[in-house]
Amino acid sequence: MLDTLDISIRKVQNSRINEVDFNNIPFGKVYSDHMFIADYEDGQWSDLRIVPYENLSMAPASSVIHYGQSVFEGLKAYKNSNGEAVVFRPEANAKRLNKSAERMCIPEVPEELFIQAMTELLNLDKDWIPNKENTALYIRPFVFAMDDYIGIKPSEKYRFMIITCPVGAYYSEPVKVKIETEFTRAAKGGTGYAKAAGNYAGSLYPAKLAQKQGYHQLVWTDASEHKYIEESGTMNIMFVINDTLITPEASSTILRGITRDSVLTLARDWGMKVEERKVSIKEVVDAAKNGTLQEAFGAGTAATIAHIKLIGHEGVDYQLPAIEEREFSNKVLKAMDAIKLGEAEDKFEWIYKL
Incomplete structure (x- = not known):
């Protein structure tokens, strides 16, 4: 005590x-x-x-x-x-x-x-x-x-x-995102992994441009080549491709999200294949084209799980499967809610009672 x-x-x-x-x-x-x-x-x-x-x-x-x-x-x-x-x-x-x-x-x-x-x-x-x-x-x-x-x-x-x-809910509907390949959120050795106020100020202008084009948020890419996916707006981003949960590995440019960690912990506990690694734009776009991109979602405190309905890249919008068809993200959202509400076992000791 x-x-x-x-x-x-x-x-x-x-x-x-x-x-x-x-x-x-x-x-x-x-x-x-x-x-x-x-x-x-x-x-x-x-x-x-x-x-x-x-x-x-x-x-x-x-x-x-x-x-x-x-x-x-x-x-x-x-x-x-x-x-x-x-x-x-x-x-x-x-x-x-x-x-x-x-x-x-x-x-x-x-x-x-x-x-x-x-x-x-x-x-x-x-x-x-x-x-x-x-x-x-x-x-x-x-x-x-x-x-x-x-x-x-x-x-x-x-x-x-x-x-x-x-x-209430942070997003009232599934989100449309655009992959950003011009502006940069964070560079290696910078403050990207920290929740520093200035990180968010610098993201507002490119996000505003994307919103004018009809998107809700950006998908940020690496600062050096703009080839690899990092975060989405104020959230970590995750994909389910060929029944595997894939997310960019945490680094000096990516926030170590607590919701992100919770999602990964539950997925591994359920026996799902999980990969934390570099995720290229090409891999995600190819998966969207050939139908192996089953789910994409943001994970963060504000939204918990934000379903991504559409990904825009180089003028092309790639539609994702309907929300009701998304087995993992719906399951993990329901599981986290059940833990928070005391309706499921808190086996990882995540809940702090006043």
């Missing part, structure tokens, strides 16, 4: 929960009553507190604004079939946050601080966890630089925060 941290709590006077239509929750636009804050200075995290959700006051010279020294995580809380509040694999998120922080010269957030801060916040706002199908409470921990200094160096002050928001 972890030592109890001293977290002060200032509650809202009037909850906003009755203003929320839980039958129609837009993703990432409605926020719960409270947020957690901790400040880093002189080599330690201090002033741990939960306060009402509110705007921040920052100096115009705050280094995060100018130099983007910021990392974040994303995870979800659910109500299981017994009405208990549970979180899916938070320890993995705590570890990954610190890998991202190391790459961005941000001090480590102790895992016990991450877990206990999240627990206290969720205990306070547990009524915000929706219990309808395809809903959850999205949890966003993040750390950013706070020095009041315009100079390129690691900050000396940081802030760790957690905010939460009830969410």
Whole structure:
């Protein structure tokens, strides 16, 4: 059992929960009553507190604004079939946050601080966890630089925060993706494996161009040759070809997704053939042409499993099999939901109960 941290709590006077239509929750636009804050200075995290959700006051010279020294995580809380509040694999998120922080010269957030801060916040706002199908409470921990200094160096002050928001489905329909061969998301030796804020800012423009062409997301390719597939939008990407689950191997340019790891773990547990390796555009396009590409989907916290209905490449759109025909991705989505809701055995100890 972890030592109890001293977290002060200032509650809202009037909850906003009755203003929320839980039958129609837009993703990432409605926020719960409270947020957690901790400040880093002189080599330690201090002033741990939960306060009402509110705007921040920052100096115009705050280094995060100018130099983007910021990392974040994303995870979800659910109500299981017994009405208990549970979180899916938070320890993995705590570890990954610190890998991202190391790459961005941000001090480590102790895992016990991450877990206990999240627990206290969720205990306070547990009524915000929706219990309808395809809903959850999205949890966003993040750390950013706070020095009041315009100079390129690691900050000396940081802030760790957690905010939460009830969410519905990230995608309302199967997605259309375009293979990107001009713009680059990440290069070897860069920050692609980290959940750094700047990674996402740089992806917006090419994604916007693709959306104008009728696609929902991009499939990113390697920076040196644009021959090998890496990620899809904000998700890891997976393919089922000839009854084999194939996904690009994690590297310095590919995020080690927690949903990705969960999908691979379940597939191997079921005895399915799994390959983590380089995946060429040619291999995927050829499989789409000859009918051996059975499934393609994105795996990530926001969408969990996002079925890909169409892949665009060099002006040609390749249609994939109907969603109801996709045996593996439907099975793995159902299995993960069952574990989260307490309807199946949690044999991998992924569920954290409040």
